[in-house]
Amino acid sequence: MSTTPIRLACLDMAGTTVADDGxxxxxxxxxxxxxxxxxxxxxxxxxxxxxxxxxxxxxxxxxxxxxxxxxxxxxxxxxxxxxxxxxxxLTRALPGAEQAFAALRSEGIAVALTTGFSRTTADALLEHLGWRPLIDLSVTPGEVGGRGRPHPDMILAAAARLADDETRAVAVLGDTASDIRSGLAAGAPIVAGVLTGAHDRATLTAAGATRVLDHVAEFPALLREQARPLHP
Missing domain, CATH: 1.10.150 (DNA polymerase; domain 1)
Structure with a gap:
């Protein structure tokens, strides 16, 4: 259970929130x-x-x-x-992605999208999907000196902007082992995998995922669950 309230959700794009069908x-x-x-x-x-x-x-x-x-x-x-x-x-939002953004933000959790794409490609995706009003920030490797995943730099940059540098207030969701390693390296207490992208449950679990979800739509409920106090 996370003891610090989650204030920032960092979600991957392709395979996690975006369906690109190969x-x-x-x-x-x-x-x-x-x-x-x-x-x-x-x-x-x-x-x-x-x-x-x-x-x-x-x-x-x-x-x-x-x-x-x-x-x-x-x-x-x-x-x-x-x-x-x-x-x-040809890309589209994965089912439940936009609803997850809205649910997170309605609960006071900022939404940042991180990606291995360049800024040009990330912007093309955001424009095509109409996501700019739905999120608080997007980060690409180019904005953090070129160090993408599995380094934690994109998550740390998002935390500096949206969570006062407090990585214990960050939750991460991604579909690859590099997403998981990046979240763990950043010190996020919740680093969940999702099965809609490149890597399977065994790979995500082996990378250290704290939970593996079927869909991005389950992410807000996971954060609520983790925030719920334990009763004796």
């Missing part, structure tokens, strides 16, 4: 085409790495895929962002 992987595939990665086994290896590291900053992923080749990493990242941007109108 568009992240489609955009990575387009980036590999742009980089002329044609050998099937190599593409499979890279795709597996992308799935395993889903939620991390995209430029960080490309640097890992093309170690020592910054030009290829930058070109791959640019191709990914362009390909995803071309498909952004």
């Amino acid at each position: 568009l992240v992987l489609a955009a990575f595939s387009a980036a590999l085409d742009e980089l002329k990665v044609a050998e099937p086994a190599e593409r499979e290896r890279m795709t597996r790495y992308v799935v395993d590291t889903m939620g991390e900053s995209k430029i960080t992923v490309f640097r890992a895929l093309f170690p020592g080749d910054e030009q290829a990493a930058q070109e791959g990242n640019a191709a990914f962002e362009s390909a995803y941007g071309e498909r952004v109108e």
